[in-house]
Amino acid sequence: MIHRxxxxxxxxxxxxxxxxxxxxxxxLDSNTLDHAMxxxxxxxxxxxxxxxxxxxxxxxxxxxxxxHQIMNEGxxxxxxxxxxxxxxVKDAMQTDFPTVHQDTDFEDVLNRLVNHNFxxxxxxxxxxxxxxxxxxxLKRVNYTLHEIDxxxxxxxx
Amino acid sequence: MIHRxxxxxxxxxxxxxxxxxxxxxxxLDSNTLDHAMxxxxxxxxxxxxxxxxxxxxxxxxxxxxxxHQIMNEGxxxxxxxxxxxxxxVKDAMQTDFPTVHQDTDFEDVLNRLVNHNFxxxxxxxxxxxxxxxxxxxLKRVNYTLHEIDxxxxxxxx
Numbered sequence: 678m679i680h681r682x683x684x685x686x687x688x689x690x691x692x693x694x695x696x697x698x699x700x701x702x703x704x705l706d707s708n709t710l711d712h713a714m715x716x717x718x719x720x721x722x723x724x725x726x727x728x729x730x731x732x733x734x735x736x737x738x739x740x741x742x743x744x745h746q747i748m749n750e751g752x753x754x755x756x757x758x759x760x761x762x763x764x765x766v767k768d769a770m771q772t773d774f775p776t777v778h779q780d781t782d783f784e785d786v787l788n789r790l791v792n793h794n795f796x797x798x799x800x801x802x803x804x805x806x807x808x809x810x811x812x813x814x815l816k817r818v819n820y821t822l823h824e825i826d827x828x829x830x831x832x833x834x
Numbered sequence: 835m836i837h838r839x840x841x842x843x844x845x846x847x848x849x850x851x852x853x854x855x856x857x858x859x860x861x862l863d864s865n866t867l868d869h870a871m872x873x874x875x876x877x878x879x880x881x882x883x884x885x886x887x888x889x890x891x892x893x894x895x896x897x898x899x900x901x902h903q904i905m906n907e908g909x910x911x912x913x914x915x916x917x918x919x920x921x922x923v924k925d926a927m928q929t930d931f932p933t934v935h936q937d938t939d940f941e942d943v944l945n946r947l948v949n950h951n952f953x954x955x956x957x958x959x960x961x962x963x964x965x966x967x968x969x970x971x972l973k974r975v976n977y978t979l980h981e982i983d984x985x986x987x988x989x990x991x
Contacts, residue, residue: 678980679979683982683983683988714901718902723881724880741874741875741880744874744897787979788976791972794968812949814972816948819945819948829988831986831988832989833985834984834986
């Protein structure tokens with residue numbers, strides 16, 4: 678269990694932990710892979726969420742996933758760039774990924790972030806609501822580790 | 835300042851915080867970009883260190899950096915895949931990046947990791963010694979946040 682006081686500091690201004698959907702670059706599962714390559718080469722994140730026409734999160738996509746997919750479309754050691762405009766994001770995306778909700782315990786968020794650079798945030802209707810990143814969590818951890826020394830006395834048991 | 839007890843827990847088994855050089859995928863600055871594309875599409879990390887023939891860290895490289903570079907070699911909206919075998923890793927790599935040493939304060943490590951997915955570790959002779967990742971630091975933070983509750987009493991000032 679995380680101490681109540683530590684959790685309080687970690688979750689101060691909880692809203693700021695999340696990057697809202699409107700500020701996150703996304704792709705549609707029906708986009709072609711050459712469009713995806715262009716988008717992914719211009720955004721700050723190396724992996725971005727994929728949504729479908731109903732605004733549900735259906736996957737994650739990155740340039741390495743795309744390259745991997747077009748290498749699988751023929752002989753393994755060659756990158757088949759001609760396949761880029763024929764294949765869709767849904768052909769290359771990763772579909773196994775964790776999601777969180779607004780009320781997910783911070784402990785679970787932290788645990789899942791050990792293995793993922795960011796987590797997708799869903800509404801109760803499974804709509805895409807934003808992401809929570811390692812960057813924001815590390816900022817908050819940094820703040821908490823400093824603040825605890827100012828606000829509390831730590832005595833060993 | 836980070837409280838002494840917190841720093842002690844964060845730095846328990848300090849060696850395990852670092853991934854040693856022998857376990858890190860790297861590229862040479864003289865490798866061609868098509869070789870780099872193949873390596874980057876097969877490794878777990880989206881960005882990897884670049885070293886020169888003297889084993890000094892000279893940059894970081896990712897597939898988006900490569901795509902960006904070959905898009906700059908002509909009209910901006912087209913990806914010029916034919917350039918991949920002509921250009922080298924040194925033409926596309928990022929050369930502005932932070933490094934740390936074995937004795938860098940944990941506080942500085944944490945601060946630098948807010949903006950970088952991993953930090954390169956250098957020896958005193960500027961040789962590449964490994965990396966320290968957000969993943970390992972988050973694992974350690976997780977451990978510390980739980981352990982503090984077991985080992986200490988926290989009283990608000």
